[in-house]
Amino acid sequence: MHSAAKGCLIALARGTAVEWAAHNIRVNVVPPGLTVTPFIEASYPRWPDPAGYRRTREDTIPLGRLATPDGVADAILFLACPESSYITGAVLPVDGGYTAF
Template structure:
């Protein structure tokens, strides 16, 4: 029960890594405030508070913070798991698509940090930002996504220094290719899904995709007191991809 009686906000909670995080944290005793774009989160439990909405909208984020204060009084941990990926050659990406990628992966994280850091108790708290291996290395066709996720890493590092006097820790998990419903659906759209899966897995030294639960394990470590002297760090969970 590493998070017993602690209140946790999980963004992007309705599927994939966010859903795995919610399940892990619930088992560890956390009280959960969950948000996502879907109107309903089918795996939410009766004691969870699920509030759907758009984190690019500062009014919604401010309202979510007010909901947290009303329901729980304070927030001990924030897991910033939301984001948007758009694949396109740089010269072919529409301005609006580029704006959406930057807002959904970086500026919305800034808004959540801005409104939720003041809710953390005097004893401190923990932010865990979910970036990507592509926040650490570049990839053709993912330039704006990589820039946004790299920006998220630097946002976390700066906040870690700024909030250290308040004992608010800010760390980053950088997953590699993970077997989420979105990724699995993309694989199944390929002419030969299993061949494509093997091709992608072969790019990882561990020769497989991550599971959402493996990423959630790393997030739990950085959220809990087990990492009490770690802040401003980036933990790759990528099967060795960024070790090259």
């Protein structure tokens, strides 16, 4: 279900980007990977070996670590700044390379 919803959101954003480009309105998608949040941090104690479980999750990410909220925000900030003024309809995954393989 999550994959279908993400795919629909990406398709919607790309279509919207094309429709609104003539008005100089840009639409992009920033799908974050597993991000260190209070919710995620609270989930680890449910496992018999919380630190081991976290390491297992980090081992699935090429950069070897979880995203931070600041890291995700930095990507969004980039897309909002003038340096990205020619980017629309893009998907910028902030996932440490997880979707690269």
